Amino acid sequence: QKEVEQDPGPLSVPEGAIVSLNCTYSNSAFQYFMWYRQYSRKGPELLMYTYSSGNKEDGRFTAQVDKSSKYISLFIRDSQPSDSATYLCAMRFTGGGNKLTFGTGTQLKVEL
């Protein structure tokens, strides 16, 4: 079993839809949670960064962490075709030298 599980999709939604992306994890020692966006043939780009449980909002993006359920989510409001990309969740322990453990990524396509 992988430490971080993420549905690979693909997920196809119409423009303007609310998108929900999720990851589950098995190691309760993870404390820092991140969402990266990766366009085809590009490096991952940091979207959201949260510590421990709670919500964080940045523009159209909201990240939620539920440590009791070992479940994290990323919501995208008013989705745009430019949001079409692969979304990777990542997490790490406190300390641990910044090693990130990633999910497999969810491929999202926002259609006109």
Added chain:
Amino acid sequence: ETGVTQSPTHLIKTRGQQVTLRCSSQSGHNTVSWYQQALGQGPQFIFQYYREEENGRGNFPPRFSGLQFPNYSSELNVNALELDDSALYLCASSTLRGQRAKMGTQYFGPGTRLTVL
């Protein structure tokens, strides 16, 4: 753009050969991590360098090795290439203070796509 640069962009090698990939970290960052991303998978941690020394390693064999230079740039070397080494190799820079993470936020370069034939 993150300010992290990698070279070359693409590389084709044959089995058994050796390869060196290069990374320049973002200004102000002192730590470089390397990740391997196979097609359709998330990045897998290879190792990290801080103050020119290896500071953590993932589940990769010794034929994966690295260096960090005084200007914080880094190299990833892979010996005796295998077909399964074909992947996107990502470099990420970040900041550590001492041996404890200050932020943990890593900024990725565009990657080097390695194909092993």
